[in-house]
Amino acid sequence: MAKTMNLGFLGCGNIGGGVYHLLTEMHDEILEREGIDIQIRRALVKSIAEARTDIPKAFMTENADDVLLDPSIDIVCEFMGGEQPAASFMKRALENGKTVVTANKMALALNWPALQAAAADHGAGLYYEASVGGVIPVIRSLTVSLDADKIDQVMGIVNGTTNYILTQMTQQGRSYADVLAEAQKLGLAEPDPTADVEGYDAAYKLSILSSIAFHTRVPYDRIHREGIASVTPDDIAYGREMGYTLKLLAIGKRTDDTVEVRVHPTFLPNAHPLARVDGSLNAIYIHGRYCQDMMLQGRGAGDKPTASAICGDILYAAKHLENPTVPSFKNTDTPDSDITFSDNWTCRFFIRLDAADTPGVLGRVAGAFSGKNISIASMLQRPAADGRAQIILITHEANECAVQEALASLNPEFVKVESMIRVEN
Amino acid sequence: MAKTMNLGFLGCGNIGGGVYHLLTEMHDEILEREGIDIQIRRALVKSIAEARTDIPKAFMTENADDVLLDPSIDIVCEFMGGEQPAASFMKRALENGKTVVTANKMALALNWPALQAAAADHGAGLYYEASVGGVIPVIRSLTVSLDADKIDQVMGIVNGTTNYILTQMTQQGRSYADVLAEAQKLGLAEPDPTADVEGYDAAYKLSILSSIAFHTRVPYDRIHREGIASVTPDDIAYGREMGYTLKLLAIGKRTDDTVEVRVHPTFLPNAHPLARVDGSLNAIYIHGRYCQDMMLQGRGAGDKPTASAICGDILYAAKHLENPTVPSFKNTDTPDSDITFSDNWTCRFFIRLDAADTPGVLGRVAGAFSGKNISIASMLQRPAADGRAQIILITHEANECAVQEALASLNPEFVKVESMIRVEN
Numbered sequence: 136m137a138k139t140m141n142l143g144f145l146g147c148g149n150i151g152g153g154v155y156h157l158l159t160e161m162h163d164e165i166l167e168r169e170g171i172d173i174q175i176r177r178a179l180v181k182s183i184a185e186a187r188t189d190i191p192k193a194f195m196t197e198n199a200d201d202v203l204l205d206p207s208i209d210i211v212c213e214f215m216g217g218e219q220p221a222a223s224f225m226k227r228a229l230e231n232g233k234t235v236v237t238a239n240k241m242a243l244a245l246n247w248p249a250l251q252a253a254a255a256d257h258g259a260g261l262y263y264e265a266s267v268g269g270v271i272p273v274i275r276s277l278t279v280s281l282d283a284d285k286i287d288q289v290m291g292i293v294n295g296t297t298n299y300i301l302t303q304m305t306q307q308g309r310s311y312a313d314v315l316a317e318a319q320k321l322g323l324a325e326p327d328p329t330a331d332v333e334g335y336d337a338a339y340k341l342s343i344l345s346s347i348a349f350h351t352r353v354p355y356d357r358i359h360r361e362g363i364a365s366v367t368p369d370d371i372a373y374g375r376e377m378g379y380t381l382k383l384l385a386i387g388k389r390t391d392d393t394v395e396v397r398v399h400p401t402f403l404p405n406a407h408p409l410a411r412v413d414g415s416l417n418a419i420y421i422h423g424r425y426c427q428d429m430m431l432q433g434r435g436a437g438d439k440p441t442a443s444a445i446c447g448d449i450l451y452a453a454k455h456l457e458n459p460t461v462p463s464f465k466n467t468d469t470p471d472s473d474i475t476f477s478d479n480w481t482c483r484f485f486i487r488l489d490a491a492d493t494p495g496v497l498g499r500v501a502g503a504f505s506g507k508n509i510s511i512a513s514m515l516q517r518p519a520a521d522g523r524a525q526i527i528l529i530t531h532e533a534n535e536c537a538v539q540e541a542l543a544s545l546n547p548e549f550v551k552v553e554s555m556i557r558v559e560n
Numbered sequence: 561m562a563k564t565m566n567l568g569f570l571g572c573g574n575i576g577g578g579v580y581h582l583l584t585e586m587h588d589e590i591l592e593r594e595g596i597d598i599q600i601r602r603a604l605v606k607s608i609a610e611a612r613t614d615i616p617k618a619f620m621t622e623n624a625d626d627v628l629l630d631p632s633i634d635i636v637c638e639f640m641g642g643e644q645p646a647a648s649f650m651k652r653a654l655e656n657g658k659t660v661v662t663a664n665k666m667a668l669a670l671n672w673p674a675l676q677a678a679a680a681d682h683g684a685g686l687y688y689e690a691s692v693g694g695v696i697p698v699i700r701s702l703t704v705s706l707d708a709d710k711i712d713q714v715m716g717i718v719n720g721t722t723n724y725i726l727t728q729m730t731q732q733g734r735s736y737a738d739v740l741a742e743a744q745k746l747g748l749a750e751p752d753p754t755a756d757v758e759g760y761d762a763a764y765k766l767s768i769l770s771s772i773a774f775h776t777r778v779p780y781d782r783i784h785r786e787g788i789a790s791v792t793p794d795d796i797a798y799g800r801e802m803g804y805t806l807k808l809l810a811i812g813k814r815t816d817d818t819v820e821v822r823v824h825p826t827f828l829p830n831a832h833p834l835a836r837v838d839g840s841l842n843a844i845y846i847h848g849r850y851c852q853d854m855m856l857q858g859r860g861a862g863d864k865p866t867a868s869a870i871c872g873d874i875l876y877a878a879k880h881l882e883n884p885t886v887p888s889f890k891n892t893d894t895p896d897s898d899i900t901f902s903d904n905w906t907c908r909f910f911i912r913l914d915a916a917d918t919p920g921v922l923g924r925v926a927g928a929f930s931g932k933n934i935s936i937a938s939m940l941q942r943p944a945a946d947g948r949a950q951i952i953l954i955t956h957e958a959n960e961c962a963v964q965e966a967l968a969s970l971n972p973e974f975v976k977v978e979s980m981i982r983v984e985n
Contacts, residue, residue: 157850161708168775168888169707264705270851272697272705279704280689280697282594283586283871350593408857411836425582425868426695429858432833433851443850446708458883463593 137172140453143202143233144178145224146214147190150238150445151178153438154212155190157446171453177202179215203227210452212445213237222246229253229261234456236448238265238441244339244355247346251466260459262448267340268293268417270440271433272447277347278460281426286348288422289387290559293340295415295435296324296331297363297383301371301400302413305381308368323415333362334398337385344419345387345396350464353387353396357476361399370554373527374402374485377513379558380410386559388480392473395480402485402558483512483558484530484538489551492524496549500526503544507537526550529558562597565878568627568658569603570649571639572615575663575870576603578863579637580615582871596878602627604640604649628652635877637870638662647671654678654686659881661873663690663866669764669780672771676891685884687873692765693718693842695865696858697872702772703885706851711773713847714812715984718765720840720860721749721756722788722808726796726825727838730806733793748840758787759823762810769844770812770821775889778812778821782901786824795979798952799827799910802938804983805835811984813905817898820905827910827983908937908983909955909963914976917949921974925951928969932962951975954983 142158144151158165158173166172178194179202180186186195196202202211203224211228213235215221222242225235230253237243243250243263254261264274268291277286292298296318303314315332318324330336342355363383371381379402387396403410408430412418417435422428434440452459465471490496497516504511515527530538535557542552567583569576583590583598591597603619604627605611611620621627627636628649636653638660640646647667650660655678662668668675668688679686689699693716702711717723721743728739740757743749755761767780788808796806804827812821828835833855837843842860847853859865877884890896915921922941929936940952955963960982967977 153850157708161710164710165708270705270854272701275700275705276697279876280695280700280872281868282875283582283590284868285586285589408836411833423868425578425864425871427859427862427865429695429856431854431856433854437852439850440852443706443709443848446850447705450707451704 137166137170138453139172139174140210141174141176141208142449143176143205143208143211144214145199145202145211145221146216147178147180147186147195148214149438150441151212151214152187152190153442154214154445157439157442165450169450171450173449173453176208177205199224203231208233209456210234210236210449212449213239215239218242218245222250225250226253229259230257232257232259234260234262234452234459236262236445236452238263238445240266240336240339240343244342247343248352248466248468251462254459255461260452260455262452262460263343264448265441265444267344268419268431269433269435269437270444271417271419271431271435272444273344273419273431274347276431277421278463281421281423282463284426285424286421287389287424289344289348289419290409291340291344291385291419292382292409292412292417293385293419293435294331294337294383295417296328298412298417299323299415300332301363301366301381301383304366304368305371305375308372310368311364311366332364334360334383337383337398341385341387341396341398344385345394346464347462348387348421349389349394351394351471351474352464352466353394354468354470357396357470359397359399359478363400365554366400367554370487370556373487373515374556377515377527377529378405379403379485380405381556382409384409384559393475393477395477397480400556402556404560479534479536481532481534483532485556485558486528486530486542487553488526489519489553490524490526491549492518492522497526500545500550503541504530507541509533509537509541562591562595563878564597564599565635566599566601566633567874568601568630568633568636569639570624570627570636570646571641572603572605572611572620573639574863575866576639577612577615578867579639579870582864582867590875594875596875598874598878601633602630624649628656633658634881635659635661635874637874638664640664643667643670647675650675651678654684655682657682657684659685659687659877659884661687661870661877663688663870665691665761665764665768669767672768673777673891673893676887679884680886685877685880687877688768689873690866690869692769693844693856694858694860694862695869696842696844696856696860697869698769698844698856699772701856702846703888706846706848707888709851710849711846712814712849714769714773714844715834716765716769716810716844717807717834717837717842718810718844718860719756719762719808720842721753723837723842724748724840725757726788726791726806726808729791729793730796730800733797735793736789736791757789759785759808762808762823766810766812766821766823769810770819771889772887773812773846774814774819776819776896776899777889777891778819779893779895782821782895784822784824784903788825790979791825792979795912795981798912798940799981802940802952802954803830804828804910805830806981807834809834809984818900818902820902822905825981827981829985832985904959904961906957906959908957910981910983911953911955911967912978913951914944914978915949915951916974917943917947922951925970925975928966929955932966934958934962934966
């Protein structure tokens, strides 16, 4: 006996349209294979007159209540993007006992405790596989397959726009501004690229990812965030010469009582599996006590891959309406009191200095680092214009604060810090 | 309120011991986090006297009925390996209403319909995430996350032993026999390596993987299987020179009405993500109509990674004792009647010939291929000993049968076929 499952859409743009087409094309096969008759009942749009024309207008409404209050709708799929009104609409849907499926990392990261509480209070499900890494099944892998493991590290390329920009800069030696302009022309970057290039998007995703991986709520505002706007082709070229590839990484690490979460440009050894994830691909590297190292890669954006992940959630939700999956941690606004969020992480550092090419300069630099107990693993010096020199260092493992202090102690009259980029293994 | 979940083990060697240690170390955390109190009640071993000493003898029994018939046991975990008695023990456990978790690809691939029927008839669950790709969450990704998608291709490095051997042969130019002997000394290959090097292990896994990916039963005996024993360092070196890396792949492809399933040495372009999966790592590449391309990589063996996957299944089983997951296809001994299994697949071919270095030989070769409508994409000729020449060809897309016929038509007096290796993109 087929089970009918009625869906309501909040938003029906690129992603909503992709989901509509997948569910239409696959309807009969899903019905035959799974015994689930998926029916799209209503879709909230801003303007029916201006809505996409490949979807019947009969579905559409401009009134959110037609989706949120319709008692026949079982599952509400949110495709609006942005924090509001998406988050408040999702909350109302949950409060009406409807299961919610979303790909909206921003609304979820900033409102997760309230949404999860609404789901719990009303016996509804809340699913968000597509919110991190697009079609990559990382949420379900962490919550189900690795449920018995102890994950100590997640490291992800979770923003396709910045990965595209860095890949182009790396392969063609072009400037950030140049590649960004091209990406905007190709529709691969937004007219206002801030959310991507400044790492906000990656930080929302890291908040979700690390909360699940570490079984403790990692609020968005605990994440250290740096974007890629100040990365230069010189940094990338010097890094390559020394065997490293530059990526914007979302990094989460956990020990027993400490969590560090940070989004920043990162050099990886060329042999690292993430170093080879190019273009708009996404990938998430996971390390745990038992699973050891694992990597999942796939399409992080695009209507079809995103629709695939969302529809996987929809089918799972349809099969588990009565016993929805809940996170295995206290999803509260205030993180666990026995967890410390550290800003003084340990890693290696790539440092590029512009120095006066005079006797004693190298000694000053060496002294500044050794004074902070930072030892240098490799070094490169190149003559630059106007009698100056470029000095590139890669340190051994060191503490963030010590490195910051060492750099601040350099006299800018002799040694100017051009860049400092963290290096992960 | 904590829910107690009683486990019985069938076998307690390397994998069973790994699971025992994970569940012991993680017991309190899982209890606190998930509310599940996992208790290992009994473990069947061949000989208590000779059993591993890091696990209390009090658990152990030499009588299978102590596990299979104990009404207090909820979940039976099978770690015996081999087809029998593992399969009949699992069947009896299912018939007694116990959920079964296994990593035994051979017992599962050869007895899946009977086991799944026993599970269905007795309301029990049957889980096998660790049976393919070790810790890689490929079963759950296909059955849940990609459930709404239409997968047309799976391509996997699913046997760590052969991947280790091929990686060593590639990186060091050593012979198969030499590397195999070393792998046996290091414990990376069995004293009788047949199951690995002849591709049996990969074929069992492909039977499971492709059945799930294509939503249709793919019996083991429909899989074309070739091992790596005849691969030479010369083939690998010529392939590298032409931009390809050799891997033993388990390949499944599906169109609307045709499935092709094959295990054989395969050249991949160096840029293919699977080409970079080296050593004992496993990886599975997936392509689908909506998800597009995806790859999951991780540890395919080892007690800890395998235990991680098995314990993920155990926790999932514990949470879904009353509503176990079932495959979305008719799991019968006879495959779907509307599916044809094809042995005449289309791919490119790497062909190495040993030819008399006389005028007209190249013409004969070219004629044999063009007569079968096979066009050649690239060619390499090198002088060999005794006035002979090595000719290496890579074809454009061609049919398997046409290539076989073209090769059979060559006169061995002039042109000897040294090797034929399929090339995938």
